[in-house]
Amino acid sequence: MIVDILSWISIGIGAAFILVGGLGLVRMPDVFTRLHASSVADTAGAGFILLGFMFQAGLSLTALKLVLIFVFLVFTAPTASHALAHAALLDGIRPWTRKPKDPAP
Amino acid sequence: MRHALSLFVGLYGLWLALSGHYTPFLLAIGAACTAFAVAVALRMDVVDHEGHPIHLGYRIPLYWCWLTIQILLSALTVTRIVLSPRLRIDPVLETVPSSQKSDLGKVIYANSITLTPGTLTTSVTADGLEVHALTRRGMDELKQGGMDRRVTAVEGES
Numbered sequence: 050m051i052v053d054i055l056s057w058i059s060i061g062i063g064a065a066f067i068l069v070g071g072l073g074l075v076r077m078p079d080v081f082t083r084l085h086a087s088s089v090a091d092t093a094g095a096g097f098i099l100l101g102f103m104f105q106a107g108l109s110l111t112a113l114k115l116v117l118i119f120v121f122l123v124f125t126a127p128t129a130s131h132a133l134a135h136a137a138l139l140d141g142i143r144p145w146t147r148k149p150k151d152p153a154p
Numbered sequence: 155m156r157h158a159l160s161l162f163v164g165l166y167g168l169w170l171a172l173s174g175h176y177t178p179f180l181l182a183i184g185a186a187c188t189a190f191a192v193a194v195a196l197r198m199d200v201v202d203h204e205g206h207p208i209h210l211g212y213r214i215p216l217y218w219c220w221l222t223i224q225i226l227l228s229a230l231t232v233t234r235i236v237l238s239p240r241l242r243i244d245p246v247l248e249t250v251p252s253s254q255k256s257d258l259g260k261v262i263y264a265n266s267i268t269l270t271p272g273t274l275t276t277s278v279t280a281d282g283l284e285v286h287a288l289t290r291r292g293m294d295e296l297k298q299g300g301m302d303r304r305v306t307a308v309e310g311e312s
Contacts, residue, residue: 066229073236081274082245085288086236088271093229113171127268127275134276134286144247144286 056104063097070094079145080137084130091126095119157206162192164206204258213308220304225270232271232288244290251282253302259309266301 066089073086099119106112166188170176173184195201203209235242250267254260264275264283272292277284287293 066233069233069236073232076236076241077243078241079245081247081276081286082243082288084274085232085272088269088274089229089232089236092225092269092271096225110171110174117168117171123269124265127265130268131264131275134274138276144245146246147244 052104052107056101058101059097059104060101063094063099063101066090066094066097080142081134081144084134088126088130091122091130095122157201157203157208158192158196160208161195161201161206162188165191207258209310210308213310217304217308221266221269224301228270228272228292231292235272235288243288245286245288246290246293247276247284247286248293249279249282250285250293250296251299251302253299253306254309256309259305262308263302263305266305267296270301 070087070090073089074083077083077086096119099115103112103115106115166185169184169188173180192201195205207214252260252263254263260278260283264278267273267275267283267285272288273296274286275283276286285293285296287296
């Protein structure tokens with residue numbers, strides 16, 4: 050029962066982070082800032098959802114496999130983001146910046 | 155040799171975790187497959203301190219714990235930025251100095267930066283890492299060098 054509640058809370062938090070990632074993806078102005086938004090979903094979002102699954106799995110091989118999914122995600126996600134950003138820069142895309150007359154908040 | 159042995163133990167552990175069937179026949183098959191994989195890796199000459207960094211030892215799990223907290227904190231920061239009605243971003247692309255001596259240390263640092271929401275490594279240059287940050291504040295925090303020092307400590311003498 051308590052495990053179920055913890056699991057629900059965790060999955061809820063993860064879903065909220067993924068929602069934020071998606072929202073950021075729409076609101077941000079260029080490819081680099083969008084990558085920042087999606088990294089929220091990659092790390093915190095996926096992490097909390099997998100944690101919620103682990104509560105359901107209990108101490109078992111399934112939980113170990115969920116941990117492995119997280120480990121692989123944590124190693125591959127930054128590689129993909131880096132490759133994307135590097136390719137965009139090489140392609141000559143200049144990062145969006147705040148205009149001087151529009152002072153930083 | 156130490157690397158090959160630890161690669162064997164690591165791969166066999168992974169095989170055991172993913173298999174879930176423990177009959178003598180399957181255990182033997184798994185050991186044979188693992189040995190073959192290690193042999194191929196040895197032939198490819200990828201079993202070294204970079205591909206299999208066992209010299210980092212206990213320091214790397216401790217660093218991961220610290221990094222997890224950092225990721226959560228910056229995930230909350232980026233969440234606040236995304237949800238604020240006025241998109242309070244001020245992106246900057248600058249070079250951040252890195253004090254790691256080995257390539258492995260630089261990779262750990264660059265990956266940690268990218269993994270942390272709000273900062274993103276775009277390139278590794280001679281004098282440091284080129285980093286894109288979502289806000290000027292995020293860049294300033296990174297330049298204070300807390301993460302840089304920690305990664306250098308994890309890297310140790312190698």
